[in-house]
Amino acid sequence: MTRRPEDASAEAGRAAEFDAFYAATAKRLVATVYAMTGDLAEAEDAVQEAYVRAWQRWERLTREGDPLPWVRTVASRLAISTWRRTRNRLRAQLRHGAAADVPELSADRVALVEALRELAPQQRQVVVLHHLLDLPVEQVARETGASNGAVRTRLSRARKALGERLTDTTAFTAEGAARHG
Template sequence: MNTPVPDSAERDFERFYAESVRRMIVVVYAVTGDIAEAEDAVQEAYARAWPRWSELAEQGDPTPWVRTVALRLAVSSWRRARNRLKAHFRHGPPADVPGLDPDHVALVAALRHLTPEQRRAVVLHHLADLPVEEVARQTGSTSTAVRSRLMRARRILNSHLSDPAASEPPARARSQAVAPYRPRQEAYPHE
């Protein structure tokens, strides 16, 4: 089943890996929200692609195959990690990864508010630049379902990514809205 791979195929695989691994990690990270899980899933997907490289290369672009395997591995990892995550939350949120752009962190945090189906649709359509029809094919959905997920996801993301300063009421109105009720003593000075 696994035949030896010629040197030219090895160079092709190395080139494919070098050109696509970073983007693949970004896509899986956007779905999982965990950079370590994303890197592990992507590495394993490439490791699984290597023995069947000749077959994948003959079929055309191997990117969808590797992405699908990486996303499936990440989802399987989620299921195994449920209890581990609960333990992390009991001890407080994990520390931010140093060096990440605040916008990037905000996006990943906002993506966590989506259902897995919505998150997968957003990542594949907006980050992997796949058309809706291709997202539908890769996720086993209809184009209508993908469009619906994208529409709902955009609304959710918009509510979590909008500039809070722009939507806040002025300071005086905000302080009056949250100030507890206190009867005014000076309202009836003559009594």
């Protein structure tokens, strides 16, 4: 069966649309998933897999509206399940130090990432979606499959836990403490 020129043109149009979507959203999505997991490599892998899955369903996703929430949900779920399996690997990396080519992080950022890592995965996910991406509670609920009340409860508990962990002044540098004081 030979392809008609119209089919090739439509396929090229879908590919261009997907490429533009990827270019506009991938970097921020990696940052989002990284904030949820604390592991950049895992975040990149989960996001890449989510985009592969989105491409396989691209026509349906674009017909239904904005594909970003679907891609973000898939990436988040992939990363969280992977995070559970890689916890021991992360601990080994912390014991042996970061790779030499990793840029130095500020003490404030390290404290925040550590505090986020100590949250339950569901709490960490809602904090990232709501506070870092500024999504309303209703959208966070849709993307996580939880009720609005459950999202609010997770946010409240996560804020309390983060507040307790991040008020320790030893976690901030003198510069960071001056900035926050």
